[in-house]
Amino acid sequence: MSLGFKQLRFGEGFQRTDLVTVSAGDIHVYGISLDIAGTEVSRASRILSDEERARADCLVSESHRHQFIVAHAGLRLILSRYCGEPSHGLAIQKSVQGKPFVPDYPLVRFNLTHAHGRAIIAVANDREIGVDLEKIRPEVDVIALAKRFLSDRDVTFIKSSGPGQHHQRFLQAWVAREAVFKATGTGMTFPFHGAHFELASRGAEGRLILGDGKTEGAIRFVQFLPLDLGWVGAVAADGRDWSIVLCNTT
Helix, strand or coil, X not given: CCCCCECCCCCCCCCCCCCCCCCCXXXXXXXXXXXXXXXXXXXXHHHCCHHHHHHHHCCCCXXXXXXXXXXXXXXXXXXXXXXXXXXXXXXXXXXXXXXXXXXXXXXXXXXXXXXXXXXXXEEEXXXXXXXXXXXXXXXXXXXXXXXXXXXXXXXXXXXXXXXXXXXXXXXXXXXXXXXXXXXXXXXXXXXXXXXXXXXXXXXXXXXEEEECCCCEEEEEEEEECCCCCCEEEEEEECCCCCEEEECCCC
16 A cells, blocks of 8 residues: 545644554654645645744745645644644744754654655654655666765665666665654755665665765664655654554545
């Protein structure tokens, strides 16, 4: 079963539902379609904080602005299920590293990513998580990009597959890094020569090995999301004793 991407409806007011809990060994993952009608975008904007609306206003592209609004309002709607609070009233702050959190509910950990009209939201219980999503673009020379930004081991990993799999493997190595860095809150630092990605034999998971490019350091485990053909997404989290649970937005 692949992760579905559904449109959200942003009704007026807060409708209390049963509180959703996530067990220590699970990570809940939601898919959201960001392509919604303008009236819904207006309703979604009302859920955001003043700071989030200001960030949206800074985006020149109307399409990017609308998608930002819907993604962050969707995050608030989903978090309200875990916190039991109105979505518009949640106080979402950022750590000194820029990682968002809800100070009133410190055990509710979450992460958001959005690209090309889709968003993924991951929620965990007292476990730092990161998520990333990318769309395969066949016109891009991924070997050249890998040589510029990734490690020599990553280039070998990409080239070792058939030509038809180069884009898939490049994005696996890329989203694994994005997810790991978002989980740790350290942010992306170019180039990525000091780390390399290893794919598990069954292809649904792997590990990012951090180091200085010569010696191997910390290991971060990553699981790939079941997505439609042409998309690659990954979740990274502390430890490896966790499983992904695909959730419905309704």
